[in-house]
Amino acid sequence: MTESTTVQILLWAVLPYVTIAVFAVGMIWRYRYDKFGWTTRSSQLYERNLIRIASPLFHIGILAVVIGHVIGLVIPEQWTGWAPEAAYHAMAVVLGVIAGVCTLTGIVLLIYRRRTVGPVFSATTKNDKFMYVFLVAAICLGLVTTFYGSGIFGPAYNYRDTVAVWFRSIFYLNPQIQDMAESPASYQVHAIAGMLLFIIWPFTRLVHAFSAPLGYVFRPYVVYRDRGPHDPGSRPERRGWERVGR
Helix, strand or coil: CCHHHHHHHHHHHHHHHHHHHHHHHHHHHHHHHCHHHCCCCCCCCCCCHHHHHHHHHHHHHHHHHHHHHHHHHHCCHHHHCCCCHHHHHHHHHHHHHHHHHHHHHHHHHHHHHHHHCHHHHHCCCHHHHHHHHHHHHHHHHHHHHHHHHCCCCCCCCCHHHCHHHHHHHHHCCCCCHHHHHCCCHHHHHHHHHHHHHHHHHHHCHHHHHHCCCCHHHHCCCCCCCCCCCCCHHHCCCCCCCCCCCC
16 A cells, blocks of 8 residues: 555545544533533624625635535436536536625635734633634635636536545445545645634534524514503603602
């Protein structure tokens, strides 16, 4: 077995399962032993103007990115045979670029806000800074693969024939190492960055992505009742003293 073959096995057959194991065990551990730390540590009270723009940009963009990855990696190419390949490719590129740019713009604004707003910066931990490095790296590498693998810069590359096949084969417990090893370097680096991001995920504020407040949809309405004429808030304000016992 050559050295390059050993590296390929470690990257494309071992690292994926290490990622899944660390992510699953880490999330369970974090939920059981750090429920009070399962939060974004919101800083909205410190500054509102930038976050009104940056947060929606980032969250909507990252949601679109996730949906795009699911469609591109999980759904086999044969299932989308009803759509012309050129049309599918063009739609994927356009939507991918828009989602990636929105996500990157949002995270840049969030980091700028965190660095320039004093109270927000004071609430930033070393763990946050560490997480931002991996998150920004994964986003930037994703944009690189979109631009250089889509034909915008250089020849187009159909990742669904290699990268997607390797991704699905992981869950079949039969990793197709060769498919990933033959893909362009940008896709390989992006895949490694993505796996490293999922490895650190359970130990950062990113866990809040799995804390959707679904209970709010089913909770009963909160009923507010007027306390009557004796409620101080329901009477016009009067000058002077009021008689006790009215």
